[in-house]
Each structure stands twice: as C-alpha cells, then as structure tokens.
Amino acid sequence: MVVTTSDKIYDVIIVGSGAGGGMAAYILTQKKLKVLLLEAGRHYDPETETAMFNTPEQAPLRGVSTPDKNFGFYDATVDGGWEVPNEPYVSAPGSEFKWWRPRMLGGRTNHWGRYSFRYGPYDFKPYSRDGLGFDWPVSYDEIAPWYDKVERLIGVTGRAEGLENVPDSPPGCHLPPPAMRPHEAFLARGFKAMDIPVAATRAAILTQPHNGRPACLWATPCGHGCSIGANFQSPTVLLPVARATGNLVTRPNSLVYQVDMDRHGKASGVSFVDRITGEHHSARGKAVILSAGACESARILLNSKQGGLGNSSGLVGRYLMDTVGSSTAGYFPALEKLPRRNDDGMSVGHIYVPWWGLNKQKELGFARGYHIEIFGGQRMPSMSLMGDYTDRCATPFGAGLRQEMRQKYGAICSFDGRGEMIPNENSYCEIDPEVKDKWGIPVLRFHWKWSEHETRQASHMRKTFLELIDRLGGTPFEGLDTDGEKAISVGGEIIHEVGTARMGHSAKDSVVNSYGQSWDIKNLFIMDGGVMPSSPDKNPTETILALTWRNATYLADQARKGAL
Ligand SMILES: Cc1cc2nc3c(=O)[nH]c(=O)nc-3n(C[C@H](O)[C@H](O)[C@H](O)COP(=O)(O)OP(=O)(O)OC[C@H]3O[C@@H](n4cnc5c(N)ncnc54)[C@H](O)[C@@H]3O)c2cc1C
Ligand code: SF4
Numbered sequence: 304m305v306v307t308t309s310d311k312i313y314d315v316i317i318v319g320s321g322a323g324g325g326m327a328a329y330i331l332t333q334k335k336l337k338v339l340l341l342e343a344g345r346h347y348d349p350e351t352e353t354a355m356f357n358t359p360e361q362a363p364l365r366g367v368s369t370p371d372k373n374f375g376f377y378d379a380t381v382d383g384g385w386e387v388p389n390e391p392y393v394s395a396p397g398s399e400f401k402w403w404r405p406r407m408l409g410g411r412t413n414h415w416g417r418y419s420f421r422y423g424p425y426d427f428k429p430y431s432r433d434g435l436g437f438d439w440p441v442s443y444d445e446i447a448p449w450y451d452k453v454e455r456l457i458g459v460t461g462r463a464e465g466l467e468n469v470p471d472s473p474p475g476c477h478l479p480p481p482a483m484r485p486h487e488a489f490l491a492r493g494f495k496a497m498d499i500p501v502a503a504t505r506a507a508i509l510t511q512p513h514n515g516r517p518a519c520l521w522a523t524p525c526g527h528g529c530s531i532g533a534n535f536q537s538p539t540v541l542l543p544v545a546r547a548t549g550n551l552v553t554r555p556n557s558l559v560y561q562v563d564m565d566r567h568g569k570a571s572g573v574s575f576v577d578r579i580t581g582e583h584h585s586a587r588g589k590a591v592i593l594s595a596g597a598c599e600s601a602r603i604l605l606n607s608k609q610g611g612l613g614n615s616s617g618l619v620g621r622y623l624m625d626t627v628g629s630s631t632a633g634y635f636p637a638l639e640k641l642p643r644r645n646d647d648g649m650s651v652g653h654i655y656v657p658w659w660g661l662n663k664q665k666e667l668g669f670a671r672g673y674h675i676e677i678f679g680g681q682r683m684p685s686m687s688l689m690g691d692y693t694d695r696c697a698t699p700f701g702a703g704l705r706q707e708m709r710q711k712y713g714a715i716c717s718f719d720g721r722g723e724m725i726p727n728e729n730s731y732c733e734i735d736p737e738v739k740d741k742w743g744i745p746v747l748r749f750h751w752k753w754s755e756h757e758t759r760q761a762s763h764m765r766k767t768f769l770e771l772i773d774r775l776g777g778t779p780f781e782g783l784d785t786d787g788e789k790a791i792s793v794g795g796e797i798i799h800e801v802g803t804a805r806m807g808h809s810a811k812d813s814v815v816n817s818y819g820q821s822w823d824i825k826n827l828f829i830m831d832g833g834v835m836p837s838s839p840d841k842n843p844t845e846t847i848l849a850l851t852w853r854n855a856t857y858l859a860d861q862a863r864k865g866a867l
Contacts, residue, residue, distance in 0.1 A: 307583070307584045313552070313587065322537065330859065353530040354527050355523045359683075359685055374414070379526060380405045418655070423470050446846075449850070449852050456514065467662075486716055490677060499656055502657050564824075569825070593828070597802060604804070605619055613804075619803065619804055623751075624730065628721060629720045633717070634695055636777070640710075643681065646680030655674060655675060656675035673723065676721060677719075695711060724757050725754060762785050764790065
C-alpha cells in the first residue's frame with residue numbers, strides 16, 4: 304500500500320466535522336492553533352444545496368422514504384442513512400443494531416431534529432442516585448457555564464420551568480419559545496389532567512434574529528437543512544467562523560482509519576483513505592481529536608493497534624448506549640372542526656413533556672425516565688401522512704374523499720417517548736474479524752441487548768400515550784402493543800448513540816479523563832458522544848457541544864503550556 308505523507312505538521316488534527324468536530328474547530332482556530340479538519344463525507348454548502356423550499360409533489364414518488372433516501376427525498380443527508388455505500392457494518396448473531404451515518408461536511412447536524420436540552424444535576428450522577436450505571440467525573444455545576452456559552456452562540460429556545468432535574472438557563476441564554484399551536488394546547492390540557500407537566504420546547508431554531516443569523520421563516524422542514532442559517536448546523540454556525548480565522552484547512556472525502564504513533568508513545572497524526580481516489584495518505588499533527596461519532600471514533604481506535612489504541616482499560620467500544628424509543632399515533636375527532644390554518648411553525652413540537660416520575664421510579668418498576676416529543680397539526684402534508692388520513696375516511700375516492708380529508712386534516716397527533724438507557728455489558732461494538740469495507744478497513748460488529756429497565760420503560764410510554772388518547776376522546780391506530788419487548792425501538796434507531804470511550808476518574812475505569820483526553824496518550828482526545836458514561840433521556844447534542852467547548856479550551860491551554 305502506498306501512503307502519501309505530507310511534511311506539514313498541524314497543531315491539531317480533527318477527525319469529523321459534525322457537532323463535536325465543528326465545535327472543536329470553532330474553538331481551536333480562534334485560539335490561533337493551525338487545524339486540519341478531515342471529513343469522510345463530501346463538501347456540503349447548505350446555502351446553495353439545500354432543497355429547503357421544495358414541496359413533496361416536486362419529488363419522485365412525492366418524496367416518500369426509499370432505501371437510498373431513508374427519511375424522504377429532500378432530507379439533507381448526503382450519501383448515507385442506515386446504509387452507506389461501500390461501508391458496511393455487522394450485527395452479531397442475536398443482536399440487531401441500526402447505525403445512521405451521513406457522508407457530508409457537518410455530519411448529522413445538517414438533518415438532526417434540533418431538540419436541544421441540558422442534562423440535569425441527577426443525570427451526571429446516576430449511580431449515586433440508584434446504584435446503576437456510572438457517575439460522570441463532572442457535575443452539572445461544572446458544565447453549566449459551557450451550556451450557557453453554547454446556548455448563547457447557537458440560539459436555543461426555552462423558558463424557565465422550575466422543574467426538578469430540568470435546569471433553567473440563566474437570563475440571556477434562551478430565546479423566547481414559540482407559541483403553542485391549537486393541537487398542542489389541546490394535548491397540554493390532557494397531560495395536565497393526568498398530572499403530567501408540559502414545557503416550552505427547547506430547540507436550536509431561532510425565534511428571533513441572533514448573532515447575525517435571521518429568525519426562522521416557520522415554513523420549511525428543518526430536516527431538509529436550512530439555507531438561511533436559522534437553525535443550528537455546523538456548516539452554517541461553526542465552520543464559517545473557523546474558516547475566517549485563516550487557521551483551518553478542511554479536507555473532505557478523507558476517511559480516517561488509524562491514529563499514528565511516534566516512538567515516544569504520542570500520537571503523531573492519522574492515516575486516511577481518499578474515498579474518491581482510493582489513495583492512502585497520512586497527515587501529521589501535534590495533537591489528534593477524534594470526533595467521528597461515538598461508534599466510528601471507537602472503530603478508529605480499535606483499528607489503530609492490536610487490542611485497540613488508548614485501550615489499557617479494555618473499555619473502548621464497551622457500554623454503547625442509545626436512547627429508548629417508543630411511539631403511538633392517535634386520531635382525535637375533537638380536532639376535526641378546527642378552522643383551516645397554517646401550523647407549519649417549528650419542525651419540532653412547540654411543547655414537550657419532561658420526565659415527571661423522578662420520585663416514583665421504584666413503584667414504576669424501571670430505574671430511569673423519559674420525555675415525550677409531540678407531533679401533529681395542520682402542517683404541510685406528506686404522502687405517508689396522507690395515507691393515515693385516507694384510512695380514516697369513509698369515502699374511497701373523488702370529491703367526497705377530498706372533502707372528508709379537508710375536514711379531518713390536522714386531527715392526527717403522534718407521541719415519541721425518548722428515554723434513558725442504563726449501560727450494560729451486552730451492548731458494545733468491536734471489530735469484525737472478517738468483514739472489511741471497500742478499502743480493506745475492518746468494520747464494526749455490534750452487540751445489543753436492552754435490559755428490563757428499558758423494556759418496562761417502553762411499556763410505560765405506550766400506556767401513557769394510550770391513556771392520554773383515551774382521555775381526549777381519541778382513537779389510537781399505531782403503536783398499540785404495550786408489551787415492552789415489542790414496543791421498544793431497535794438499538795441505534797433513535798440515532799443518539801453514546802458511550803464506547805467513557806470518561807472517568809482513572810485509567811482503570813475509563814478511556815478518557817473528564818476533558819476527553821486519553822489516559823494512555825496525552826495528545827489524543829475524543830470529542831463526541833463516545834465520552835458519555837450514561838445516556839440521559841435528554842437528546843445528547845447540546846451536551847456534546849458544551850463538553851467539546853470546554854475540552855477544546857483545555858486542549859488549547861495545555862498546548863500553549865507545552866504539556867501535550
Ligand atoms: C434524523 C436525526 C435526528 C436527530 N435529532 C436530534 C435532536 O433532536 N436532538 C439531539 O440532541 N440530537 C439529535 N440527533 C443526533 C445528533 O445528530 C448527534 O448527536 C450529533 O450530530 C452527534 O455529533 P458528532 O459530532 O458525534 O457526530 P456527527 O454530527 O455525525 O459528525 C461526525 C462526522 O464525522 C464524519 N466521519 C465519520 N467517520 C469518519 C472517519 N472515519 N474519518 C473522517 N470523518 C468521519 C462523519 O461523516 C460526520 O460528518 C439526531 C440525528 C439524526 C440523524
Ligand atoms: S423551519 Fe425555520 S429553521 Fe427550519 S429550515 Fe425552515 S426556516 Fe430554517
């Protein structure tokens with residue numbers, strides 16, 4: 304194999320340009336470090352490439368999901384989804400795991416949901432509360448100032464709710480949340496009757512102009528990406544600032560497969576294959592950051608050395624977690640007669656339900672909580688949604704069907720439970736001994752098992768949704784089974800994979816320290832969800848951004864002192 308090596312030595316090499324890599328580049332370049340950003344995907348420019356205003360009837364098959372566009376024709380994901388051409392992965396016998404990967408500058412930040420939550424004080428110390436899983440080596444109070452910075456930079460909506468373990472942000476951090484839509488006010492009344500709190504949404508979508516970016520137009524699906532920069536994407540919010548410093552070199556189509564080492568036991572750079580030419584290259588740097596996503600960063604470490612690089616703890620790839628998911632949809636006749644209106648608003652719900660059972664986990668029979676995300680209203684219809692309505696109409700076709708659909712449109716609401724998984728020994732990724740990708744690089748093999756804590760939680764989600772639908776006079780039609788084993792999502796399906804290189808107090812119990820720095824190799828850092836010791840119900844990206852801001856600041860400080 305011919306490997307082309309460049310003579311240039313960068314201060315830092317970053318692998319991956321999504322939430323973690325984008326934020327690391329943003330911080331380090333402003334601190335005047337020379338950064339090489341290696342991204343496996345192609346260049347992507349949201350301003351010129353985003354099909355933001357396209358509507359379903361302009362797309363083949365009216366935009367429905369297909370095997371090569373899993374989330375619909377206009378979804379922003381480039382060259383990826385549940386399968387990436389030429390880059391397979393394997394689920395071990397008896398396990399099922401789904402791994403979502405994009406291949407584009409900015410990674411999943413281009414098409415993520417934008418729910419943006421802080422973890423609460425209990426989330427950082429789960430073991431101390433109930434003896435399960437692992438505590439983080441940092442507390443909420445230590446991370447809070449970094450959450451403040453992230454919210455002020457990217458723009459996150461929210462309101463002080465005064466709820467236990469749902470931290471309120473200091474004044475000036477949150478943008479005003481959007482008003483409730485009629486179906487949300489209706490559902491909020493139902494939740495209130497069940498003694499379940501409802502909160503204003505926390506989402507990285509601008510409700511007013513912010514840091515030179517315009518407010519959301521309330522008109523287009525965020526999953527298409529946002530060409531005006533009104534929501535958070537690494538290529539619209541982080542990378543332009545990094546680029547403007549003159550300290551950033553970005554190399555797309557560069558699939559990193561190995562961290563290279565010098566004879567003093569320090570990282571000297573990385574090796575990568577150009578996905579277009581197939582040529583192998585190596586790049587040199589004084590420090591290396593892996594931000595390829597929790598699973599891919601683990602893959603790089605495991606492929607770098609027999610037994611895994613930075614793996615003296617034996618924990619690389621171990622304790623992989625995803626969010627627990629379960630959903631139900633219901634039809635609400637009470638919403639049928641609402642006047643026709645445009646409910647487009649934010650792509651996410653304008654309200655959500657934070658976990659309300661903190662103090663009765665024992666009687667509930669599962670250890671950790673979940674929150675509920677809500678979807679509904681009279682929004683731009685999609686083909687799949689229209690199918691749900693035709694099923695509820697008595698008239699099979701023609702003008703009668705159209706009239707009935709008009710009357711019923713907006714009366715379907717759905718509920719997604721998103722819950723905490725407790726890390727377990729049976730859920731992990733490792734290198735498959737046989738399967739390799741197109742370039743001969745060994746791929747990941749996933750092992751997965753939910754515990755009863757998660758299946759009982761999924762069952763509780765379904766029962767809660769069914770009770771709510773019943774109380775509001777609705778009829779459930781999807782997600783009816785309350786058997787937790789059947790109600791729960793497939794591992795990886797919620798696309799919140801974390802763990803695999805957890806942080807801790809010592810080299811014995813963890814892969815990295817509280818700054819994401821390898822215990823074994825002091826100039827090697829992990830800056831993605833891999834470092835999380837637990838997986839709270841709250842979606843992970845704001846925490847990835849906050850940890851990376853803090854840890855990149857630490858890295859720059861150490862570099863300045865010559866301590867790496
Ligand atoms: C549809 C969807 C909805 C979501 N909704 C939410 C939500 O509402 N809230 C939330 O908090 N989170 C959400 N997420 C999850 C969120 O996108 C991730 O938590 C976040 O993007 C993770 O950041 P990351 O930097 O670890 O990975 P990514 O953002 O995926 O970035 C990793 C980058 O590394 C690149 N890369 C991978 N392997 C290599 C390699 N070997 N060499 C070089 N580069 C490599 C990838 O191409 C990618 O660009 C959602 C995700 C999806 C897909
Ligand atoms: S809904 Fe708003 S933030 Fe989302 S893509 Fe449209 S304009 Fe941008």
